Amino acid sequence: xxxxxxxxxxxxxxxxxxxxxxxGACTGGTEEGEVKIGFITALTGPVAFAGQTFANGxxxxxxxxxxxxxLGGGRRITLVKKEGAExxxxxxxxxxxxxxxxxxxxxxxxxxxxxAGAVKVVTSDAxxxxxxxxxxxxxxxxxxxxxxxxxxxxxxxxRLARKVAExxxxxxxxxxxxxxxxxxxxxxxxFQEGFAGTGVRDLGTVDTLAAQTDFSGAAGQLMAKxxxxxxxxxxxxxxxSLVKALRSRGYRGLLVTTEVVGSPGAFKxxxxxxxxxxxxxxxxxxxxxxxxQEFARAYRAEYGTxxxxxxxxxxxxxxxxxxxxxxxxxxxxxxxxxxxxxDIERLDxxxxxxxxxxxxxxxxxxxxxxxxxxxDGRQREWAPAGAGAA
Amino acid sequence: xxxxxxxxxxxxxxAVYALFAVGFGVVxxxxxxxxxxxxxxxxxxxxxxxxxxxxxxxxxxxxxxxxAAAGAVAAVxxxxxxxxxxxxxxxxxxxxxxxxxxxxxxxxxEAASLATGAAPLGFPPGTVPDGLLQVGGVxxxxxxxxxxxxxxxxxxxxxxxxxxxRLGAAIRAxxxxxxxxxxxxxxxxxxxxTAAALAGAATGLAGVFFAAGQTFTFGLGDGxxxxxxxxxxxGGMGDVRGAAFGGFLxxxxxxxxxxxxxxxxxxxxxxxxxxxxxxxRPRGLFRTVELGRx
Numbered sequence: 001x002x003x004x005x006x007x008x009x010x011x012x013x014x015x016x017x018x019x020x021x022x023x024g025a026c027t028g029g030t031e032e033g034e035v036k037i038g039f040i041t042a043l044t045g046p047v048a049f050a051g052q053t054f055a056n057g058x059x060x061x062x063x064x065x066x067x068x069x070x071l072g073g074g075r076r077i078t079l080v081k082k083e084g085a086e087x088x089x090x091x092x093x094x095x096x097x098x099x100x101x102x103x104x105x106x107x108x109x110x111x112x113x114x115x116a117g118a119v120k121v122v123t124s125d126a127x128x129x130x131x132x133x134x135x136x137x138x139x140x141x142x143x144x145x146x147x148x149x150x151x152x153x154x155x156x157x158x159r160l161a162r163k164v165a166e167x168x169x170x171x172x173x174x175x176x177x178x179x180x181x182x183x184x185x186x187x188x189x190x191f192q193e194g195f196a197g198t199g200v201r202d203l204g205t206v207d208t209l210a211a212q213t214d215f216s217g218a219a220g221q222l223m224a225k226x227x228x229x230x231x232x233x234x235x236x237x238x239x240x241s242l243v244k245a246l247r248s249r250g251y252r253g254l255l256v257t258t259e260v261v262g263s264p265g266a267f268k269x270x271x272x273x274x275x276x277x278x279x280x281x282x283x284x285x286x287x288x289x290x291x292x293q294e295f296a297r298a299y300r301a302e303y304g305t306x307x308x309x310x311x312x313x314x315x316x317x318x319x320x321x322x323x324x325x326x327x328x329x330x331x332x333x334x335x336x337x338x339x340x341x342x343d344i345e346r347l348d349x350x351x352x353x354x355x356x357x358x359x360x361x362x363x364x365x366x367x368x369x370x371x372x373x374x375x376d377g378r379q380r381e382w383a384p385a386g387a388g389a390a
Numbered sequence: 391x392x393x394x395x396x397x398x399x400x401x402x403x404x405a406v407y408a409l410f411a412v413g414f415g416v417v418x419x420x421x422x423x424x425x426x427x428x429x430x431x432x433x434x435x436x437x438x439x440x441x442x443x444x445x446x447x448x449x450x451x452x453x454x455x456x457x458a459a460a461g462a463v464a465a466v467x468x469x470x471x472x473x474x475x476x477x478x479x480x481x482x483x484x485x486x487x488x489x490x491x492x493x494x495x496x497x498x499x500e501a502a503s504l505a506t507g508a509a510p511l512g513f514p515p516g517t518v519p520d521g522l523l524q525v526g527g528v529x530x531x532x533x534x535x536x537x538x539x540x541x542x543x544x545x546x547x548x549x550x551x552x553x554x555x556r557l558g559a560a561i562r563a564x565x566x567x568x569x570x571x572x573x574x575x576x577x578x579x580x581x582x583x584t585a586a587a588l589a590g591a592a593t594g595l596a597g598v599f600f601a602a603g604q605t606f607t608f609g610l611g612d613g614x615x616x617x618x619x620x621x622x623x624x625g626g627m628g629d630v631r632g633a634a635f636g637g638f639l640x641x642x643x644x645x646x647x648x649x650x651x652x653x654x655x656x657x658x659x660x661x662x663x664x665x666x667x668x669x670x671r672p673r674g675l676f677r678t679v680e681l682g683r684x
Contacts, residue, residue, distance in 0.1 A: 046506035046609070175586035179654060207653035213613045215604060216399040217645035217654070224392045239509045244512065248521055248603065249529050269512040269605045351519075377540070 002118065014180060033075045035325050035332055036060075037318075038082065038098035038128070040119065042265035047083030047111050049253040049265045052308050054134055056303055057314025064298065065322040073330060075320060080104055086111055088118040095119045099126030104322050105337045106131070113137035113183055120146045124209040129324070129338040133317035134310065138185050144342035145339070145362035149317045151309070151352070153259055153292040154190035155285075156280035156368045160256065161194025161231070162368055168254055168384035170228035172201040176218060179207035180362040187258055195231075203227045208238055219245035231253040236260040240270040247273045254278075256382070263308045264377070278382035282352055284324035285379065289384060292351040308378070312351055316362070323347065391527040396649045397642060400488035403535035404641020405541035408634040409596035410618035411625065412545055413461075415587035415633035416552075420565035420585040423487045427468055428618070429611025430595055435461040435504050435594025436601035436610055443517040444658050454540075454598050461594020462587040468494050469586040477582075480484065480517075502608035512605040537599040544592050545634040551588070552630065561585050617644075620664045626674025635676065643659075 017219070027192055033375060039058060042051025059079070066076040066117040084091030091109065099106050099122055107123055110116035123130040124145040132140055132148040150347035164170065173195055178184040188205065195202065204216050204224040219242065222230055230246065230253060232239050239257050246255065257276045260266070262281050267274055285296035285306060299307040319338075323344065328336035348354045351362040372382040404583035417425050442448050448456075472490045476483040521532035533558025557644035563571035564581040570679060572578060596618075617640055626658060640660055647659045667674065 002475060044503065044508070047608075048503070049510070052507070059598050209653060209657070211613060211657075212653075213401045213600070213604070213606070214644075215609070216403060217396055220392070220395045220399050220645075220651055224395070237607060240510060240512060244604055248520060248522065248531055255621075265509045269510040271512065271515045273515060322509050 001371045003377055033073070034078050034079050034273060035071065036080050036101070036104045037325070038101075038109075039079045039081035040082050040091055040094050040098070040107065040109040042086040042111055044258060045087055046355035048217060050111055050134070050263065051086060053263060053265075053308060053310040054111065054314035056299070057307065057316075058318040059131070060295070060299060060302060061315045061318035061322065065319070070322055071079060071234040071326045073324075077246045077325065084109070084115070084119075086141055090114050091115045093117050093124055095122040099128050099227050102334075104128065105332050106325065106341070107333050108133055108317050110135045111321050113140060113237045116140050125340065127334055129334060130340045131317050131321050131341065132304065133313050143359035144338050147320075147344075147357070147360040149320050150313055151316075151364060151367075153187055153280065154262045155292075155363075155365055156282065157187055157190040157258060158194035159365075159368055160278060160280045160370050161191045162198065164229065164254065164256055164384070165195055165200050165372060168229065170200055170254055172225075172227045173202050173220050174203040174225045174227035175205040175230060175231045176208060176222060176234060177205055178210050178238060181235070184233050186233065188231075189191075191231045191233060191353075192373055193257070197329075199282055200229070206241075208234055210235060210238075212238065213241075215241045218242065219249055219251075219338040222246065223249060223251055227253060229256060232257040234260075237269075238265060239300045240266060240274070243270060243277060244273050247348055259309050262371070262379075263310060266375050267373050274373045275375040276372050276382075277363075277386065278370050278372050280368055280370050281309045282364055282367050282369075283307065283309055284379065284381070285372055286379075286380075287369050288351060288367075289349070289353050291349050292353070316355075319350065320347070320362075392649070393646075394526075395503045395528050398528055398530055398534065400642035400645035401638060402531075402537050402641070403645060404638035405537040406596050406600045407536075407617050407621050407641050408541040409537075409544060409592050409599070410614045411633035411637040412541075412548055412619045412630045413465075413497055413592035413596070415625075415627055415630055416463075416548065416589040416592070418586055418627050420561050421469075421582060422565070423473055423474065423491070424484065425468075426488065426491040426615065427498060428465075428491075428589070429613075429615030429625045430495055430498040430502065431460035431464045431590050431593040432597030432600065432614050433606075433608060433611040434464050434498065435597035436606055437502060437511075437588055437597075438594075439598040440511055440513060440601065443513060450513075450602075453517075454595065457594045457598035458591040459594070461592070461597065462590040464498070465586045465590025465593070466583055468498075469582065490601040499611070500607060504647070506608050508608060510605045510607050511601075513561060513602060518602045528534070531603060533599065533602045537602075540595055540599065541634060541637070542594075543563065543594060548588055548592065548657030549630050557581070571675075590651075614668060617660070620660060622674075623664055624674060626676035628673070629676045632676025636674070666667050 062077050076254045082094035084094045106129045109119050110132050113135040115133035130146045171295050177188040206221045208218050255280050324337050324341035325332050328339040352367040355364040368384045371379045399486045423678045435457035438460035439453035442453040442456040468555040472494050476486045519532040523530045530573045540679035568578050621640050625632030644656045648656045
C-alpha cells in the first residue's frame with residue numbers, strides 16, 4: 001500500500017505543479033502595478049531593417065512613460081515581445097499567444113498590411129485592443145478593437161504633388177508604380193490627384209511588379225516619355241533601384257517619391273543619388289514642436305542617429321496605448337483599454353503636435369513636411385532648385 | 391530607337407541570367423542535381439563583392455573576383471556537406487538532393503538575412519564603374535557592357551574547359567556514368583568538386599553583376615533561380631552554350647514584353663515560353679548536343 005500511496009501523492013503533486021504552471025502561463029504572472037502590452041516585433045524577416053526602427057521608437061516611448069510616471073499610481077508598462085518576423089503565419093501565431101494571456105490588455109503590431117489584416121482578426125476575436133503602427137492600406141482600422149496610429153501617406157503625397165506643381169513647375173510628369181500592390185496603387189492615385197488640375201501634363205504610368213529586381217527596362221520606358229518630373233510610387237528597394245537606374249542613365253529631371261526613402265538605411269543603400277529627391281514625412285525634427293524636439297533628442301541619445309518616420313510612428317503608437325491605459329482607470333482590463341483607446345478623439349502636444357482621430361485612424365495633416373536628403377546624408381526641407389528640366 | 395535601347399537593356403539583363411544558367415546547367419549535367427540552393431550562391435557572391443568594396447575598400451575588379459570566389463566556396467561547401475553523403479549511398483538520389491537543396495536554400499538565405507539585417511544594400515556611388523556610353527540615342531552603362539562581356543567569356547571558357555581539356559572530359563564522363571568513369575581512371579571527387587566550383591563561380595558572378603547597378607537584399611537569388619532555371623530548360627540542360635542562349639533570350643523577352651505588352655505579363659510570357667519549349671522540344675533548343683555524353 002505504501003508505494004501506491006506514494007505514487008498517488010506524487011501524481012497529485014505533479015498535477016498541482018502542472019495546474020500552477022498553466023495558470024501562470026495564462027495570466028503571465030503580473031506583478032503589482034505592472035500593465036502588460038503585447039508587442040509583435042519584426043526584428044527578423046523581410047522588413048527587419050524597418051522593424052528595428054519601429055521597435056526603437058516603441059521602447060523609447062515606454063521607457064519615457066515609465067520613467068515619468070505617466071500612468072500614475074505607480075503603474076508601469078511592460079512590453080510582452082513576440083517576434084512575428086512580419087510573416088502572416090508567424091505573426092498570427094504570436095497574436096494567438098498574446099490573446100490567451102489574459103494579463104495582456106493591449107497589443108501593438110504590424111508593418112505590412114497583409115500581416116495587420118491577418119493579426120487583427122485574431123486579436124478582435126479575443127477582444128484584445130490592437131494599435132497598428134506601420135501598415136498603410138486604407139481601411140485596416142476597425143474600432144473599437146483596432147485603431148491605427150500609422151500616419152497615412154496619401155494626404156502627404158497629394159500635398160507634395162501640389163507643391164511640386166506650384167514651385168518647381170514641371171511641364172510634364174510620368175509615374176512609375178508597383179502595380180501588383182494595392183498600397184502603392186493607392187499612393188500613386190494620391191500623387192495623380194495632387195497634380196490634377198495644375199496644368200502639369202500626365203505622360204502616363206510605367207508598371208513594375210513587387211518581385212521585380214531589374215529596372216533598366218522601366219528606366220528606359222520612363223526616359224522615352226521625356227518627362228520633366230518622374231513620380232516613383234514603389235517599394236523601397238524598387239524606388240532606390242529606379243533612382244539609381246535613372247540617374248546613372250543621365251536623367252536630370254526632378255524625381256519625386258514617397259516616405260519610403262526616409263530611413264537612414266535607405267540613404268545608406270542609395271548614397272548621394274537620393275540627394276534632392278523630395279519626399280513627404282510627418283515627423284521632421286527640424287520643424288517639430290517641443291515634444292517632437294524632446295523625442296528627437298532622446299532618440300539621438302539612445303540610438304546615436306536621428307529618428308526617422310518609422311521611429312516616430314513606433315513612438316506614437318506606444319504613447320497612444322499608454323494614454324489609453326492611463327485613461328482606463330486604476331485596474332485596466334481589455335474592456336476598459338478598448339473603450340479608452342477608441343474614445344480618444346484628439347491628443348495635444350504629441351511629437352506630431354495636435355493629432356485627431358477619426359474612426360480609429362490618426363490624422364496629423366499639419367505636421368507634414370517635404371524633405372530631401374543632402375549629398376552627405378542629412379535631411380533638410382525641400383525647396384525646388386528651379387523649374388524641372390529633363 | 392526605343393526598341394534598340396530596350397534590346398540592349400534586355401541583353402544585359404539576359405547576361406546575368408546567362409551566367410546563372412551556365413552554373414545551373416553545369417551542376418545538373420555533371421551531378422544530376424536540381425540544385426535549388428543555387429540562387430543563394432548568387433546572393434553570397436553579391437554580398438562578398440559588396441563587403442569587398444565597402445569594408446575592405448578594394449576596387450570593383452577585386453570585388454568581382456571575390457564574388458566569384460564566394461560563389462565557388464559556397465557551392466563546394468554545399469556539395470560536400472549536403473550532396474556528397476547522398477551520393478555515397480549510391481542509387482538515384484534526385485528527390486533526396488532536391489529536398490536537401492531546399493533545406494540549404496532556406497538556411498543560407500536566412501544566414502544572409504541575419505548578416506545584412508534584411509536591409510537593402512547598394513554599392514556606394516563611385517565604387518562601381520559608372521561610365522555611360524551613348525551610341526546614337528542608345529545609352530549603355532559600363533556595368534551592362536561588363537556583364538555582357540563576362541557572360542560571353544565565362545560561357546566560352548567553361549565550354550572550352552568541358553570540351554577541350556582532360557579535366558572537362560573527366561567531368562563529362564562522371565556526369566554520364568560515374569562507375570564507368572572510375573574504371574577509366576577518373577577520380578569522380580575531383581571532377582565533381584571542379585564542376586561545383588565552376589558552377590558556383592559563374593553563379594557568384596551573376597550575383598555581382600545583378601547587384602552592381604541597383605539595390606539588392608538577401609532575397610537576390612530567388613528571382614535569379616526561377617529565371618535561371620527557365621533559361622536552362624529553354625536552352626537545354628546539356629550544353630552551356632544553350633543555357634547561356636536561354637538566359638539572353640529570357641532577358642530580352644522580359645524587357646521587350648514589359649515595354650510593348652505589359653509589365654504585368656512579363657513573367658507569364660517568360661514561363662509560357664518555358665512551357666511551350668517543354669512541349670515542343672523537351673530537351674531544349676540546343677538538344678542536339680548533350681553534355682552528359684562523354
